[in-house]
Amino acid sequence: MADDNALTFYFDFVSPYAYLAWKQIQNVAARHRRTLIVKPILFAALLNHHGQKGPAEIPAKRIYTFKNVIRMAHFSGLSITPPAAHPFNPLLALRASSVPMAESARLALIDAIFDVTWQGAKIDGSRDVTDPKTIAALATNVGLDGAKVLEAASSQEMKDRVRIETENAIAQGAFGVPTMIADGELFWGADSIPHLEAYLRGEDPANRERLNMFTEIPVGATRQRSPS
């Protein structure tokens, strides 16, 4: 049964903005008495769907993105450290986070994977979340059976689950990560958390009437490939 009081958090470990939002979202859900639903999805598939480039795929933007997350982390009081490599293939970590388990264990596992990726934490000396041994050790460390989590993460069912949740996110209008959805209202990016909280307080200034003013205007020009 759908939870009418849900706050859904779509994320990919590859995104430093997802990390910054992750470190705040459990408190946001608690403050507003929302049930946090976490959904690991593949950011690259969102980019493919929308024909868009990710911030790490435009050289000038890649450097700026790193500076921006250092600054955002600093002013949010969060620590951030680069992963062992970036971008990296997040599929194993996403699938492991999707394996059926108690929600408290899932939150702990996701937190542990984020900490190894973006906070400099190590497990058995490793910071490589693309390595099955690292994922198994992290699962064991939060009280799960690491070998079983790893086996389940490699199943077709978990491959399908990440793909289906990614498609669900796209169907709900997601075009990036993190995406947070409450009552069908979508918020994108770590910097949208204050807007999400205003919405959850019933104080969203982007109400239907205001929005219609913007969505009802015509498109006046489309981009030409070679502007004069």
Add this chain to the structure above:
Amino acid sequence: MADDNALTFYFDFVSPYAYLAWKQIQNVAARHRRTLIVKPILFAALLNHHGQKGPAEIPAKRIYTFKNVIRMAHFSGLSITPPAAHPFNPLLALRASSVPMAESARLALIDAIFDVTWQGAKIDGSRDVTDPKTIAALATNVGLDGAKVLEAASSQEMKDRVRIETENAIAQGAFGVPTMIADGELFWGADSIPHLEAYLRGEDPANRERLNMFTEIPVGATRQRSPS
């Protein structure tokens, strides 16, 4: 002679984020005793250069962008109203803003064009900044010779100037608007203004040492077009 104390503001009237930044940047420059240098550039050419889509070109993102700017304006205490059409062709407005004139007149003209575009202001009943009559009237209204500004805006020299300044922005690493540059340090987006101000106070947490940690890591994966 280059102004070592400059704060350069690259913008395009088509961007609501450029409008939100514009309404703050003169105060930022004054607070930090920087000389504000304004540079009208063509956002579409930045997108073309980087092979990127603009927020208005991804349907789900277009709606979200409008909501986001309503929220950002609200929480910044700024009013925002949609333009007559969007996107629109900004070239005439950009070229008119590039015509040689006193800098005080230029700031007033840019402010007037932004107000007609994003604040609901009208001049002679018009809100259409793609209309030469509107641009001429706005120029006249800020004390310029409207007919002369319009004539100069249509010259090859002004076409070249906007193109060259756009190329200059790209050469300095710009990939979007607004882009603000101080001492070669680039800040992108209205939401980066607090980061810009931290930099101008000498308190940028993204110092060289921190940044090198991020830029020296290897690329671990590149996106495939059809992730499994």
